[in-house]
Structures are given as structure tokens and as C-alpha cells.
Amino acid sequence: MPVDGNEQAHDGEVPVDLxxxxxxxxxxxxxxxxxxxxxxxxxxxxxxxxxRIGGRDVSIHLQCYEQLHLMPLRGAGLVAGEPLAMDDSTAGSAFLRRRSLEEPHGDGVRMYLPLLDGSDEVGILTVTLDSVGEHDRRLLGRLAGLVADMIVTKNNYTDVFFQTRRCKPMQLAAEIQWALLPPLSMQTPQVALAGVLEPAYQVAGDSLDYALNDETLHLAIIDAMGHGLNAATLASVAVGAYRHARRGDVGLDELYAFMDEAIVAQFGPDQFVTAQMMRLDVGTGHLQWCNAGHPPAFLIRGHRVVGTLESPTTLPVGFGGGTPQVASTQLHPGDLVLFYTDGLVEEHESGGELFGEERLVDIVERILPLGQGVHAMVRDLSYTLMQERGGATSDDATLFLVEWRGGDVSVLATPDL
Structure with a gap:
């Protein structure tokens, strides 16, 4: 069969139109x-x-650091507009639900397209068309994905996107912490996670990190002692040591020892970091962890806190504890694990009672069933906890929510032609 310049074929095969x-x-x-x-x-x-495809009134909004607003990106050809509240706007609904939404707008249709990069939620692309058909939805959905990739890539070469995301001035310690953080949300068919750090513009000692390496999800949450720049520096060394050891593919006990040695060598024996380091087999749901003086995580099943991930704890990182005991459990599909730092439960008014773990559990069980996906869940939980604490956060307060879904992802590697 003849094949022109736009087609390729091999013996016995149907030509492919290129x-x-x-x-x-x-x-x-x-x-x-x-x-x-x-x-x-x-x-x-x-x-x-x-x-070129008939769209107009184009705008791009990026998620703010507090995860409360979508902030307008300014530039030639864009309608900047005002910040949009995530809880009170169509754009916010599309962002939190991770799906495109449409609504009538004058003599056309306004489309709100989530900007997703590697399942991290970057922001929203909004455009108006005279009418919207399936071809428009497919093309603009793919365009939104490409825009998200471009923003994330170019983010390494400019301050524009960082500045766009800010609602208020950021302290130096927080600047250091945010520069270290991975994307605060990730979603795959087998596992999803999301985190929130408070107060976003003053956070210093709290941090989190993760990496999905083949079938293993590595996770860590840390809380460095103190406040301000010293706490941020301490946390930076702890996270750097964690990543270095993790990439050396060592066990959890060796990982703790390496972090401990790094903190002692840099800061001496009087400063420390509490931490939990975990490994989740995303294929089987087998979870392992070791605890270095940190609050135990909640295990949530069917939107109820069914227990905590208790285990013998070793001394905080930097105190030279012995070899930590590695604990393990088997997760069920749909299980959630909620990690948090003690700033959430130790908040109190002067002379008043601590916020406490019991109140935290009550709010978790009230809020999580209402969420759609871990990002919306952890964000709503953080916002509600802040309200319950009277808007006070005298210490860093971090939430890190992980959902294990199970299943097989090999089908994703098969081209759909």
C-alpha cells in the first residue's frame, strides 16, 4: 500500500496518519x-x-499560600480581576473539585479549567467562548494541563508566580521553609496526599517531605524546636539530611541515625527536631514508620478515627537516641492517615486549657466526610481548626493527610490509540 509523507506503515500493518x-x-x-x-x-x-480558537476574557489565578484564595496573575492579554475566594466562587469550586465547570456568562459560556501539574493543583484558567462543545472541552482541558506545566517549569526562573500567590508579606523563616517544600498535594490512582502549614506567612519550624519511588511512598513530617530563623535553619538541615539518606535507599532506622548525626554535628546536643518517617507500599497498603518524639498519627477508616499509629518512640532527632523500633500496620483501601504537629493540640488562651487531641478528633470526624478529595479535606480541616482555636496560632501547626486507594496502575502505561 502506498504511504505518503504523513503516514507510516510496516509490512502487514495499517498505516498510521501522522x-x-x-x-x-x-x-x-x-x-x-x-x-x-x-x-x-x-x-x-x-x-x-x-x-485563536475564539476564546476571550482569559484569566489565570494561582492558589495562595494559605489555600484560601485564588490570586490573579497579571500580564498582557489577561483579565487580572480580583482575588477569588475558594469557598465562594465557581473558580474555587472547580479548583477544589479538580474538574472543569461552566456557567452562562453574558452572550457566551464561561469555562473554569483546573491547572494540574503532576496532579498538584496550581490554579485556574478561565475563558469565555460563544458556545462550548466536546471538542472545545477536550482541547482546552489539554491546554490547561500544558499551561500548568509551563507555570511550574518557569517558576524556577522568576519571582512573578511566587509574588502572585502572596496575600501578605512573608517572613524570612517562612521564605526558607516554602523553598524547601515539595508540592503540597499529589494524586495517583493508588495514593493521594495533601498538606497545610500554618501560619503560612510566619511558619518556621514545621516541615514535611515525600517522594514516590516506584511502589514506595516515602513520607516525613518534622517539627524543629524554637521559632523564627533558627527553627527554619534547623528544619532545613533535618529535611536535607532526610532526603540525602532517603535517596541512599537506607532503612528507617538508618535514616533516623543519619538525621540525628547531621543535627548534632551542625547544632550540638542542645537543639532537636521531633519527626516521623514513614514508608507506604502503594501496591499492598503496608505502612511502616518510626517515631522520634512526635505525636502519633490518626488512622481514619470510614470517616471515623479508629485509632492512632502507636509505637515505641525514640528520642527526638538530635538527642542521640538508640536504634528506633520500626512499627507497621496494614491499611485498607480508602484508609486515611492524618499526621500533625503539636501546635494544633497545644494551642490555648493564656491560662486556659490546651486545645487537646479529643477536640481534634471530634473536628476530624465532623469535617472529613464533607470533603471531596484529600486536598479539599485537609484544607477544610485546617480552616475549621483555625476557627475553633479562635484564629490563634502561636506555634506552627501542620497537617499532612494521606489516602491509600490500592489498585493497579499498569493500565496507565498502555497507550490509548
């Missing part, structure tokens, strides 16, 4: 031009491409 359709051409041109595009021209480039 010609470029309109949608591929539009996305391809955006991608081709983005490689060398300076960050400040990303917004005009996106707006130009959307205008």
Missing part, C-alpha cells in the same frame, strides 16, 4: 514557543493561543 490536526498544531506551537519564552511572556502567549 498529519497534524488543528488541536495538535495549536498545542504544539504553544509548546514549541514556550521553550525559550521568558516567564513574563507566558501569559500573553497563552492568551494569544486561546484567542
Amino acid at each position: 498529519s497534524e490536526g488543528f488541536g495538535e498544531r495549536l498545542l504544539g506551537q504553544l509548546l514549541d514557543r514556550a521553550h525559550e519564552m521568558p516567564p513574563q511572556l507566558i501569559a500573553p502567549l497563552v492568551a494569544e493561543e486561546i484567542h
Whole structure:
């Protein structure tokens, strides 16, 4: 069978059409031009491409650090507008639900498309069209994914996106901490996680980290002693040591020892970090952890706290504890594990009672059933806890929620042609 320049075929096979359709051409041109595009021209480039398919009133909003608002990105071709409340806007609903939404808008349709990068939620792309069909939804959904990738990639070369996300000035200690953090949400068919750090613009000693390496999800949550810049520096060394040891593929007990030695060598024996380090087999649900003076995590099943992940604790990192005991449990599909730092339960008014673990459990069981996905869950939980504490956070307060789903992801590696 003859094959023209746009088709390829091998003996006995049906030729494959390699010609470029309109949608591929539009996305391809955006991608081709983005490689060398300076960050400040990303917004005009996106707006130009959307205008080519009849879109107008294009805006991009990025998630703020407190996870309460979507902040407008400014640039030529974009309608900047005002910050949008996540709890009281269509854009916020689309963002939290991780799905595109549409609503009538004047003589057209307004589309709200989540910007997802590796399942991390970056923000929202909004555009108005005269009418919306399936081809529009498919093309703009893919365009939103490409825009998210471009923002995350260009984020390493500019301060514009950092500045856009800020609702208020950020302290130096918090700046250091945010520079260390991985994306605060991740979702795969087998596992999902999300975290919140409070107060977002003053956080110093709390931090978290994770990595999904093949079938193993590595997790850590830490709380460095003290406040301000010293706590941020202490936390930075702890996270750096954790990552270095983790990437050396050592056991949890060796990982603790390496972190402990790093803190002692840098700060001496009088400063410490409480921590929990965990490993979850995302295929089987087998969870292992060791606890270095940290509050035990909650195990949540069917939206009820069914227990805590108790285990013998070793001394905090930096105190030279003995070899920690590694504990383990078997998760069920749909189980949630909630890690937190003691700033959540030790908050109190002067002379008053501590907030306490019991109140935390009550609020967890009241809020989590209402959420749609771990990001919305942990965000709603954080907001409610802040209200219950009277808006007070005298210490860092961090939440880290993990959901194990189970299942097989091999199908995702099979091309859908």
C-alpha cells in the first residue's frame, strides 16, 4: 500500500496518519514557543493561543499560600480581576473539585479549567467562548494541563508566580521553609496526599517531605524546636539530611541515625527536631514508620478515627537516641492517615486549657466526610481548626493527610490509540 509523507506503515500493518490536526498544531506551537519564552511572556502567549480558537476574557489565578484564595496573575492579554475566594466562587469550586465547570456568562459560556501539574493543583484558567462543545472541552482541558506545566517549569526562573500567590508579606523563616517544600498535594490512582502549614506567612519550624519511588511512598513530617530563623535553619538541615539518606535507599532506622548525626554535628546536643518517617507500599497498603518524639498519627477508616499509629518512640532527632523500633500496620483501601504537629493540640488562651487531641478528633470526624478529595479535606480541616482555636496560632501547626486507594496502575502505561 502506498504511504505518503504523513503516514507510516510496516509490512502487514495499517498505516498510521501522522498529519497534524488543528488541536495538535495549536498545542504544539504553544509548546514549541514556550521553550525559550521568558516567564513574563507566558501569559500573553497563552492568551494569544486561546484567542485563536475564539476564546476571550482569559484569566489565570494561582492558589495562595494559605489555600484560601485564588490570586490573579497579571500580564498582557489577561483579565487580572480580583482575588477569588475558594469557598465562594465557581473558580474555587472547580479548583477544589479538580474538574472543569461552566456557567452562562453574558452572550457566551464561561469555562473554569483546573491547572494540574503532576496532579498538584496550581490554579485556574478561565475563558469565555460563544458556545462550548466536546471538542472545545477536550482541547482546552489539554491546554490547561500544558499551561500548568509551563507555570511550574518557569517558576524556577522568576519571582512573578511566587509574588502572585502572596496575600501578605512573608517572613524570612517562612521564605526558607516554602523553598524547601515539595508540592503540597499529589494524586495517583493508588495514593493521594495533601498538606497545610500554618501560619503560612510566619511558619518556621514545621516541615514535611515525600517522594514516590516506584511502589514506595516515602513520607516525613518534622517539627524543629524554637521559632523564627533558627527553627527554619534547623528544619532545613533535618529535611536535607532526610532526603540525602532517603535517596541512599537506607532503612528507617538508618535514616533516623543519619538525621540525628547531621543535627548534632551542625547544632550540638542542645537543639532537636521531633519527626516521623514513614514508608507506604502503594501496591499492598503496608505502612511502616518510626517515631522520634512526635505525636502519633490518626488512622481514619470510614470517616471515623479508629485509632492512632502507636509505637515505641525514640528520642527526638538530635538527642542521640538508640536504634528506633520500626512499627507497621496494614491499611485498607480508602484508609486515611492524618499526621500533625503539636501546635494544633497545644494551642490555648493564656491560662486556659490546651486545645487537646479529643477536640481534634471530634473536628476530624465532623469535617472529613464533607470533603471531596484529600486536598479539599485537609484544607477544610485546617480552616475549621483555625476557627475553633479562635484564629490563634502561636506555634506552627501542620497537617499532612494521606489516602491509600490500592489498585493497579499498569493500565496507565498502555497507550490509548
